[in-house]
């Protein structure tokens with residue numbers, strides 16, 4: 254494959270996209286099972302794994318804490334855990350990987366000494382305060398002076414955590430609850446994790462994904478009710494795991510097929526995924542008749558895909574329940590609004606935390622913006638990948654910083670090319 258220009262211009266395909274394409278392994282599952290394999294005793298073999306910035310940050314951090322991780326193949330890891338995380342010599346750097354920094358912040362409570370965790374400039378804007386405060390209440394000295402990374406955790410050692418009940422406000426991120434759940438079996442007594450803030454927790458499907466991953470490593474957590482989980486002391490056992498493809502990545506392929514009236518065979522059906530974003534497929538399949546209101550709280554990472562599709566819909570779409578998109582890799586409500594208005598002024602507007610997109614199927618035939626539209630993805634992989642979809646239909650759509658897709662899908666552009674999409678310098 255030839256090198257990628259920056260910005261990269263997407264050429265409209267002018268025909269239905271028909272073919273086969275495989276999304277990479279799930280980011281969410283890869284980063285969960287890497288951590289659980291590291292906390293387990295013995296050797297775990299992970300296949301179908303994602304290798305990208307986010308999973309590299311997780312693996313590098315675990316190695317820095319003494320975990321032995323091999324990479325026998327492009328989509329495989331073997332992890333040999335000893336049940337112990339060493340305190341790393343230097344701060345752990347987790348880039349902009351939300352899963353990595355949230356899950357590790359909790360897991361570092363079992364490290365044998367102090368741990369500093371940090372991220373890039375974007376991560377330093379992403380809240381982690383509620384998780385840090387919950388750890389502190391559980392008796393793990395932890396602080397994040399700004400409420401965002403950098404974070405300091407005073408690890409208590411493998412069995413230093415006492416246990417007990419902790420309340421957490423997970424309104425901004427379900428990852429806080431997932432992080433506490435994965436730590437919990439290491440405590441000497443049961444841990445109860447309860448939601449404050451009216452039980453709001455964003456996409457609950459990610460907590461289910463965490464519970465399922467824990468079960469695969471031999472630990473059963475109990476769902477007491479919609480706002481409370483209980484975990485008994487337990488031991489993670491090494492496991493061999495086949496990781497399913499990434500459902501959020503799949504949305505770009507489902508959308509590319511729907512927008513062009515084609516079909517792309519992903520090798521598995523939407524019903525076969527266990528990740529929450531797979532639910533977006535049923536909406537994508539309704540294009541160009543997307544519903545007037547899309548409540549996005551349970552499929553947040555699929556909202557950029559759906560918002561770009563909405564630009565070409567027969568009727569306007571209002572996206573609700575998406576306030577926490579403002580604290581993702583960038584403020585996605587604002588970035589989507591900006592990008593859509595670059596495609597055509599007036600196409601979108603923000604209303605509080607909602608996004609309103611006025612669909613127009615005729616856009617498909619038009620030149621984007623004023624003689625072309627350059628989209629600034631604000632270093633956010635999902636902005637780059639979703640706005641590229643607009644370029645399948647409109648002329649003149651160019652994406653800046655296309656390399657930012659490496660956060661979760663380094664092969665994205667190659668996959669588009671393999672489906673017959675032409676990419677060139679703008």
Ligand SMILES: O=C(O)C1=C[C@@H](OP(=O)(O)O)[C@@H](O)[C@H](O)C1
Pocket residue numbers: 280281282351352425426427428429431455456459553554577
């Ligand atoms: O647990 C996970 O794997 C994830 C949870 C979601 O984040 P929040 O819980 O922060 O909303 C999602 O946006 C992220 O990409 C992955």
Ligand SMILES: C=C(OP(=O)(O)O)C(=O)O
Pocket residue numbers: 349350351352353554581582635661
């Ligand atoms: C929000 C995302 O990632 P994370 O929170 O894991 O950084 C994402 O991948 O869209």
